[in-house]
Amino acid sequence: MAKPYHQGFEKTIELVFAVSAGVSIISVVLITVYIFAAGLPPIMKTGVFRFILGTRWKPVGENPQFGIFPMILASLFGTAGAMFTGVPIGLFTAILLSELAPKRIACLLRGCMELLAGIPSVVYGFFGLTVIVPFIRTRLGSPTGNSLLAMIVILSAMVLPTIVNISETSLRAVPMEYREGALALGASRMETIFKVVVPAAKPGIAASVVLGTGRAVGETMAVIMVCGNIPRIPRSLLDAVSPMTAAIAKDISYAGPQHRSALFGIGAVLFIFIVVLNLVLNAVVKRSAGGRA
Amino acid sequence: MNRKRRAKDLALIIVIWMFSLVVVVFLIWMVFSVISGGLAGISLDFIMGEYNLHKGRTGILPMIAGTLILILCTMAIAVPVGIFAAIYLTEYARQGFLVRAVRFATESLSGIPSIIYGLFGYIFFRNVLGLGFSVLSGALTLSIMVLPLVVRTTEEALKSVDPGYRESSLALGASRLYTTFRVVLPCAIPGILTAVILSMGRVIGETAAVIFTAGAVPRIPRPDRVLSSSVRTLSVHLYLAALEEADFTGAFATGTILVVIIAVLNFAAKKIARRIERRSGQE
Numbered sequence: 324m325a326k327p328y329h330q331g332f333e334k335t336i337e338l339v340f341a342v343s344a345g346v347s348i349i350s351v352v353l354i355t356v357y358i359f360a361a362g363l364p365p366i367m368k369t370g371v372f373r374f375i376l377g378t379r380w381k382p383v384g385e386n387p388q389f390g391i392f393p394m395i396l397a398s399l400f401g402t403a404g405a406m407f408t409g410v411p412i413g414l415f416t417a418i419l420l421s422e423l424a425p426k427r428i429a430c431l432l433r434g435c436m437e438l439l440a441g442i443p444s445v446v447y448g449f450f451g452l453t454v455i456v457p458f459i460r461t462r463l464g465s466p467t468g469n470s471l472l473a474m475i476v477i478l479s480a481m482v483l484p485t486i487v488n489i490s491e492t493s494l495r496a497v498p499m500e501y502r503e504g505a506l507a508l509g510a511s512r513m514e515t516i517f518k519v520v521v522p523a524a525k526p527g528i529a530a531s532v533v534l535g536t537g538r539a540v541g542e543t544m545a546v547i548m549v550c551g552n553i554p555r556i557p558r559s560l561l562d563a564v565s566p567m568t569a570a571i572a573k574d575i576s577y578a579g580p581q582h583r584s585a586l587f588g589i590g591a592v593l594f595i596f597i598v599v600l601n602l603v604l605n606a607v608v609k610r611s612a613g614g615r616a
Numbered sequence: 617m618n619r620k621r622r623a624k625d626l627a628l629i630i631v632i633w634m635f636s637l638v639v640v641v642f643l644i645w646m647v648f649s650v651i652s653g654g655l656a657g658i659s660l661d662f663i664m665g666e667y668n669l670h671k672g673r674t675g676i677l678p679m680i681a682g683t684l685i686l687i688l689c690t691m692a693i694a695v696p697v698g699i700f701a702a703i704y705l706t707e708y709a710r711q712g713f714l715v716r717a718v719r720f721a722t723e724s725l726s727g728i729p730s731i732i733y734g735l736f737g738y739i740f741f742r743n744v745l746g747l748g749f750s751v752l753s754g755a756l757t758l759s760i761m762v763l764p765l766v767v768r769t770t771e772e773a774l775k776s777v778d779p780g781y782r783e784s785s786l787a788l789g790a791s792r793l794y795t796t797f798r799v800v801l802p803c804a805i806p807g808i809l810t811a812v813i814l815s816m817g818r819v820i821g822e823t824a825a826v827i828f829t830a831g832a833v834p835r836i837p838r839p840d841r842v843l844s845s846s847v848r849t850l851s852v853h854l855y856l857a858a859l860e861e862a863d864f865t866g867a868f869a870t871g872t873i874l875v876v877i878i879a880v881l882n883f884a885a886k887k888i889a890r891r892i893e894r895r896s897g898q899e
Contacts, residue, residue, distance in 0.1 A: 443821030541729020
């Protein structure tokens with residue numbers, strides 16, 4: 324028979340387990356502290372309002388200006404656009420997967436979603452750069468093709484796996500009796516899905532939308548390759564933009580000290596966006612849990 | 617059912633199928649356009665060659681090495697920590713404040729975008745701890761990033777182990793730790809393997825968090841200072857080749873290799889998942 328472990332060893336290892344569990348707590352604290360420690364001073368120096376609502380971004384030169392409003396707008400417009408196309412497509416795909424598709428096709432489609440989720444964001448960006456951007460340039464007459472529209476197209480595809488996956492799970496969790504009841508009452512198949520199943524799965528679908536929004540707001544490398552990186556307030560879908568994430572990643576490697584700390588400031592603003600989204604997500608999930616109990 | 621309702625039903629079904637078709641077409645279009653542009657650029661010389669723009673050499677051996685090194689180091693940190701954390705959560709901890717805090721932290725971590733990880737790694741590991749652009753900075757940053765994935769997947773694997781095994785082992789007089797290591801963990805190995813594969817995929821695909829921490833030096837690091845040297849991964853290389861170095865042949869070929877690696881990893885993860893399903897079906 325194998326020898327039992329020494330008592331002291333048991334206690335030590337137990338402590339190691341507990342410390343490992345604590346690593347994620349420590350990480351969250353460290354990330355929050357350091358992002359704000361590096362990001363808040365430059366915001367304070369410029370002035371909160373001038374930093375967030377200022378429309379001029381001139382990080383270098385005699386009289387540098389740090390207004391990130393155009394970047395915030397670009398992030399918001401890009402995300403909203405991605406949700407506008409991504410949510411219906413994602414939701415319908417989820418409905419197909421959970422309610423309509425034969426097992427074989429559902430399996431194949433699920434494989435596609437997994438691949439879509441796994442493909443690196445640079446590959447999305449590269450596809451955008453070599454296919455979507457030239458298309459927009461030649462067919463839609465945008466000067467370079469790098470545009471808000473290109474960003475929206477790529478982001479729409481990138482949020483799909485999140486939306487489909489979580490919506491499908493919550494659609495599947497709707498009890499079979501709901502469907503049977505509706506059908507027995509004479510509702511058609513689609514009436515059952517859209518008036519009974521989807522409303523019952525609403526909290527999960529809402530959560531998927533919030534998570535997808537988080538992904539779109541935070542996406543960097545795919546966006547940087549197609550957005551044009553010009554921090555101006557966009558007037559049309561065909562204008563080049565520079566969302567917060569792209570602005571940080573594009574400049575950080577060659578920014579001077581003042582410029583770099585302004586980029587940390589953008590990071591802090593972005594982080595606040597993400598925290599707010601997480602709070603919304605928690606509220607959505609909690610409400611659904613409360614509703615079911 | 618009257619005719620109008622039947623027509624409405626049919627119309628909706630068609631719309632649903634068409635929307636889903638859009639997804640598939642987009643995926644095929646993307647994969648096809650990258651691979652068709654990249655296949656011609658892949659040769660033995662490309663895969664095994666050094667990278668030196670001045671000499672016109674654009675091989676990606678350094679990037680392959682860099683990617684592998686970064687994967688190994690990240691896994692060496694994240695896998696043990698993640699497994700231990702999952703063991704603590706499922707086998708030891710009582711439901712309470714600490715468990716809730718850990719769960720909240722893990723969920724928060726998975727919602728943080730990679731650019732924030734990159735910034736954090738840049739500020740904390742590179743500047744505050746003075747690790748510079750290095751494999752160590754990169755691996756530490758990426759470890760935090762993949763930690764939620766490892767913890768959650770391992771937790772699920774541990775939870776799915778039949779409680780009867782645990783109880784029998786404890787009833788035979790084995791200690792809790794002995795039960796965990798000798799009985800529970802072996803049963804959970806396929807699930808843990810899935811966690812490892814999925815997080816490998818994350819490391820391979822990551823760019824923003826890597827370029828800020830591990831840097832982008834396209835050279836194989838010297839064996840005696842692997843941890844402290846900067847490396848360039850395949851994803852970072854794709855970004856730089858396409859945007860800064862205007863080497864589109866190389867970018868296409870690198871993209872192709874990335875897509876193939878991800879497809880293989882996905883397939884492997886699916887295979888393992890199916891085996892787990894089949895096994896639990898037998899019980």
